[in-house]
Amino acid sequence: MELAKEDVKILPDVPECNGEDVLNRRGFAERLALKLVDYKDPDCLIVGIHGPWGSGKTTFLGYLECKLSTRGEDAIIVHFNPWNFSTVDQLIAMFFSEMRLAIHSGKGLRETSLKIGKALERLGKILAPVEAAISIITLPSGLVFPSGISPAFEKAGSAFKDLAEQDPSNLKKEINKLLCEYDKKIIILIDDIDRLDKESMRLMFRLIRLNADFINTIYILSFDRGVVEGALQGEQSGSGREYLEKFIQVPFDLPLPDRNKIIKILMEQIIRILPPPAQSEFERYRWDSFSSGFYSLFKTLRDVKRYINGLQLTLPSINDEINYRDFIALEAIRIFEPDVYGKIATDKEILLGNKPSYSLDLSKEELVKRKERIDVIIKCDNVTHQEAIRSIVSNLFPNAGEGKYYGYSTQYRKDRRICSSDRFDNYFLLTLPEGRISQAEINRAVEEMDAKESFEQIMREYKKKGIINLSLDRIIDYADQIPVENIKIFICSFFDIGDELIEMPDGYLNYDLETQISRSILAFTSQIDDFSKRAEIIVNCLKHSTGFYILLSVIFDIKKKSFDSNELLSKESFLALSELVNEKMMTETSEIHSKLMMEAKLESYSIRVSYLSSILVRWKEVSGIKGPRDFVSQLIRDDKGLVKLLTAFLTVTDTGSGLRYSLDDHSFGYLSQFIDPIIYLSRIKSIGTDIIKDYRERIAIDEFIQKAEKRSLNSGE
Numbered sequence: 001m002e003l004a005k006e007d008v009k010i011l012p013d014v015p016e017c018n019g020e021d022v023l024n025r026r027g028f029a030e031r032l033a034l035k036l037v038d039y040k041d042p043d044c045l046i047v048g049i050h051g052p053w054g055s056g057k058t059t060f061l062g063y064l065e066c067k068l069s070t071r072g073e074d075a076i077i078v079h080f081n082p083w084n085f086s087t088v089d090q091l092i093a094m095f096f097s098e099m100r101l102a103i104h105s106g107k108g109l110r111e112t113s114l115k116i117g118k119a120l121e122r123l124g125k126i127l128a129p130v131e132a133a134i135s136i137i138t139l140p141s142g143l144v145f146p147s148g149i150s151p152a153f154e155k156a157g158s159a160f161k162d163l164a165e166q167d168p169s170n171l172k173k174e175i176n177k178l179l180c181e182y183d184k185k186i187i188i189l190i191d192d193i194d195r196l197d198k199e200s201m202r203l204m205f206r207l208i209r210l211n212a213d214f215i216n217t218i219y220i221l222s223f224d225r226g227v228v229e230g231a232l233q234g235e236q237s238g239s240g241r242e243y244l245e246k247f248i249q250v251p252f253d254l255p256l257p258d259r260n261k262i263i264k265i266l267m268e269q270i271i272r273i274l275p276p277p278a279q280s281e282f283e284r285y286r287w288d289s290f291s292s293g294f295y296s297l298f299k300t301l302r303d304v305k306r307y308i309n310g311l312q313l314t315l316p317s318i319n320d321e322i323n324y325r326d327f328i329a330l331e332a333i334r335i336f337e338p339d340v341y342g343k344i345a346t347d348k349e350i351l352l353g354n355k356p357s358y359s360l361d362l363s364k365e366e367l368v369k370r371k372e373r374i375d376v377i378i379k380c381d382n383v384t385h386q387e388a389i390r391s392i393v394s395n396l397f398p399n400a401g402e403g404k405y406y407g408y409s410t411q412y413r414k415d416r417r418i419c420s421s422d423r424f425d426n427y428f429l430l431t432l433p434e435g436r437i438s439q440a441e442i443n444r445a446v447e448e449m450d451a452k453e454s455f456e457q458i459m460r461e462y463k464k465k466g467i468i469n470l471s472l473d474r475i476i477d478y479a480d481q482i483p484v485e486n487i488k489i490f491i492c493s494f495f496d497i498g499d500e501l502i503e504m505p506d507g508y509l510n511y512d513l514e515t516q517i518s519r520s521i522l523a524f525t526s527q528i529d530d531f532s533k534r535a536e537i538i539v540n541c542l543k544h545s546t547g548f549y550i551l552l553s554v555i556f557d558i559k560k561k562s563f564d565s566n567e568l569l570s571k572e573s574f575l576a577l578s579e580l581v582n583e584k585m586m587t588e589t590s591e592i593h594s595k596l597m598m599e600a601k602l603e604s605y606s607i608r609v610s611y612l613s614s615i616l617v618r619w620k621e622v623s624g625i626k627g628p629r630d631f632v633s634q635l636i637r638d639d640k641g642l643v644k645l646l647t648a649f650l651t652v653t654d655t656g657s658g659l660r661y662s663l664d665d666h667s668f669g670y671l672s673q674f675i676d677p678i679i680y681l682s683r684i685k686s687i688g689t690d691i692i693k694d695y696r697e698r699i700a701i702d703e704f705i706q707k708a709e710k711r712s713l714n715s716g717e
Contacts, residue, residue, distance in 0.1 A: 021063070022265055023056045023257045023301060029063035032252075036187060036218050037071045042180070044213040046247060050225040051254035053194075054300025057222040060254060061191050064220065068187060075185040076106040082204055083195045091200065092207060096124030099186070106184065116178045123171045127211055168211065176215045186217045194227040201231040205247060221248070256300065263295050266304045270328060273312040278324045293391025294329055297336050307335050314430055320439040321426040323416040329392050330418060330427055340389055343377040345428045350374060351397045352421055414477035422474075437462075437470040445471055446478050449486040456493045463501050469513055472520045479523045484533070487524045492541040494521060498550025499611075508652075509549070509614065517550055518557045525558075525568060535573040542580060548588070549611060552618035555581055559622060582623035586630065612648035617670055625673060632674045639691050642684065646671070646700040661696050663703035677708035678715070684708070 021027075032047075039045060051057045068077050080098050085091040100117035179186070193204055208219060229240035236243055271279050298304055311331050318327075334341040344351065350373045378390050397419045412420040416439070418427050425433045432438050441462070448454040462468040482490070494501075494517050502510045502517070528534045538558070545551055555577065561568035569577070619628045636642040646663070649671040653660045668677075684701060692698055 022261070023059060025056050025060045025254075026063045029060050030067040033064050033067035033071075036220075037068065037074045037185060039185065039218065042215045044215065044217050044219070045249055046208065046219045046221065047250040047252070048225075048244070048248035049220060049222040049252050049254060051222075052224050052226075052256065052300075054302035055254045055256050056301060057254060058191055059301070061189055061220065061222055065189060072106075075187050076102050078102040078186060078188040080188060080190050081192070082190060082200065083192055088200070088203060091203065092127050093124045095207065095212070096120045096127075099188070103182070103186070112178055112182045116175060116182060119171055119175045119178065123168060123175070123211070126168055126171075127207075172211070172214070179214055179216045182216070184216065186214070187220065188217060189220045189222075191222040193221060193223040198231045201228060202235055205232065205235075205243075209247060225253075259299070262298055262301060262304060265301065266295075266298050266307070269304060269308040270311070273308070273315065274324060275319060278319070282324055282328070293388040293395075294332055296388045297332050297385055303336075307332060310335050318426055318430055318432070321416065321432055322423065323418065326396055326416075326418040327427060329396055333389060333392060337383055337385060337389055339382055340377060340393075344393070347373065347377055348421075348424050350377075351393075352419060352424065410477050413474070435466070437467040437474060441467065442471065442474045442478075445475055446482070449482060449490055452489045452493055455489060456497050459493065459497065459501060468501060469510075469516050472513075472516045476520055476523045479527050482524060482527065484528055484537075487528065488537045488541065490524055491521050491537060492544065495541045495545035495547050495551050495554070497547065499547045502550065509611075514550065514553055518554045521554050522557055522561060522568065531570055531573065535569055535577065538569075539577060539580060542577070542584065548585075548615055549618065552581070552585075552615060552622055555622045556618055578623045581619075582627040585619055585623070586627055612645065613667070613670065616674055620673065629674055636675065636680075639683075639687050642680070643687065643691055643697050643701065645675070646684070646704050647694070647697050650696060650700050661699050663700055663707065665707075668704070668707045671704075677704070678712045681705065681708040681712065 036045075036047075049057050049060060065077060065079065068075055078099050080095055082091055082095075085094055097120075100120045103113045103116050103120075106113060190204070193201060196204065225244070229244060232240035232243045234240075271282060274282055298307070311328065314331065315327065330341070330344075333344065350370055374393070378393060379386060383389060399419070409420060413422050416423050416426075418424055422436075426436075445455070445458050445462070448458055459468060459471075462471045498514075498517050502513045504510050525534050525538070528537070538555075542551060542555075558568050559574055559578070562571060562574045616628045616632065619631075632645060636645055649663060649667040650661045651664050651667050653662070663671075671677075684704060687701060692701070
């Protein structure tokens with residue numbers, strides 16, 4: 001589920017002229033604009049728009065400029081951004097250049113505007129290198145000048161020569177005279193002065209006060225008063241505040257916007273970018289305990305814009321794999337406290353309560369260390385929102401400070417919480433980790449469970465992709481939501497194709513998948529409250545199944561559940577089921593069927609190892625020894641079948657340099673349940689070499705003879 005391209009909208013700092021006035025700044029800005037245009041005094045006027053970072057100064061100037069642009073016949077607007085320039089001479093030169101270009105493009109007298117432009121250009125050429133040289137000379141480095149200053153002094157030398165030939169004060173008089181003739185207000189907007197370094201801030205104010213205070217000009221300066229006052233401290237006698245009070249003729253202080261309105265805008269923007277199913281989900285928990293720390297991070301509209309611009313770009317790529325509530329909270333940590341975010345990403349074990357042992361409990365000392373480690377995460381360097389972050393982290397990881405490991409909670413995983421071990425990495429990789437199964441694939445399997453053929457095809461597909469174990473592990477999370485009819489389809493499907501699914505390419509069995517299939521079937525069966533209905537479904541699936549091994553494996557696990565705690569089937573139901581299993585196995589493995597089925601499978605040595613011994617053992621565990629022994633009696637009526645039986649009980653050990661096959665004591669013990677080794681010893685000794693087709697069969701015969709002779713000797717027979 002991805003957001004449509006048209007839904008991704010980066011929120012700009014500067015408002016559209018006709019856009020929504022979310023902070024109620026437009027009315028005042030437009031009134032001020034009209035006052036400035038109609039201001040009659042020709043002397044230079046300096047207006048200060050003060051406010052802390054994020055209070056809406058840029059928004060205010062945007063509305064001001066929009067209104068001024070409608071009075072183009074009365075005023076020329078110069079929008080100068082001093083933080084676009086890296087050197088002193090660049091800043092001064094471009095300041096006068098911006099004025100010149102704005103006047104040239106205005107609707108005033110053409111000839112006069114050209115003269116003003118040339119005069120401004122000359123003034124900029126004189127002042128820029130002079131100020132640059134002065135700034136170098138007054139560096140605290142004393143006698144040691146930084147490298148690369150020669151060009152500055154060369155330019156300054158030329159500028160000082162021009163300065164001697166043409167006094168800047170005379171140039172200013174010339175410009176003022178031309179501006180009187182031009183008869184238009186020049187309104188110069190300078191935003192974010194507080195972003196400049198200390199020396200550049202001082203230069204900006206010095207430039208306006210000494211060299212750019214032309215007649216018919218109005219400066220609108222936007223800055224954080226506290227920052228600028230600190231930078232101007234010591235510029236002249238007195239404090240930085242006193243300097244500003246002398247400099248700014250008309251100060252305006254913008255208050256921080258109403259917090260309730262900021263939060264309202266935040267909520268509207270979050271809901272806008274969430275996909276529809278998540279919008280109602282988010283509405284349900286938007287005011288829960290999670291909100292206190294989260295909302296306290298947003299003090300200005302700029303905070304909201306920073307956050308939303310990041311959220312809408314990261315969320316679409318993984319929105320099916322995460323819990324929206326958790327991701328929304330975690331994204332706030334990433335935006336406002338990136339150091340904490342980085343520590344969370346690397347401290348999965350601590351936050352999930354994991355412990356590198358099989359014990360789920362921590363000692364008191366270990367618990368203290370964990371809590372200290374969590375404090376380190378929250379209190380890392382440069383964190384300015386500690387209490388807010390603590391609140392968010394405690395909600396994202398509700399048991400982080402406890403001595404338990406809860407990362408494998410099925411409910412957390414089902415809810416796609418970050419505190420689930422299976423989900424944690426999704427939040428930081430912003431994509432599904434390799435080898436994981438997507439939520440879309442889980443949903444598909446659950447949705448197709450109402451059609452047997454479709455569901456079986458999906459399971460075969462997931463086996464090929466290598467995600468079938470994961471799919472079953474995750475499907476269990478939804479067991480309580482699956483209708484009874486779909487549970488029946490689930491069980492019957494695995495009774496039919498389970499043997500196929502657990503068979504690996506080399507012919508061996510995937511015992512992990514066997515366990516997972518059985519666990520899933522038991523989990524689904526336990527969701528049916530009526531014990532008789534459970535038995536009815538299992539019996540029905542068993543009667544019509546085409547598989548063997550998985551069926552026996554599941555029935556064996558049902559036996560353990562039923563007799564140990566009576567929580568799956570009644571003992572009576574299981575005994576009836578056991579008889580049915582025995583009857584089915586004897587019918588399906590009749591002499592003719594065994595030759596059609598078993599001969600085909602036993603042609604592959606690995607298949608016979610995987611199936612025959614396992615089927616016999618499971619069959620015996622479910623229905624007793626009689627049925628399997630009767631089947632074995634049919635199988636070993638000829639020597640070829642007897643050799644297959646012996647070889648089926650070989651065990652395989654990976655020695656590192658290759659596979660080693662042996663009939664160990666454990667396997668020999670299992671085999672002895674189905675045939676009497678001493679009785680068959682002489683027959684096996686007489687098997688001809690024409691029967692033996694594989695070196696593993698030779699191993700099985702030789703080791704059987706050794707163990708059977710040893711038993712015979714010990715028994716005195």
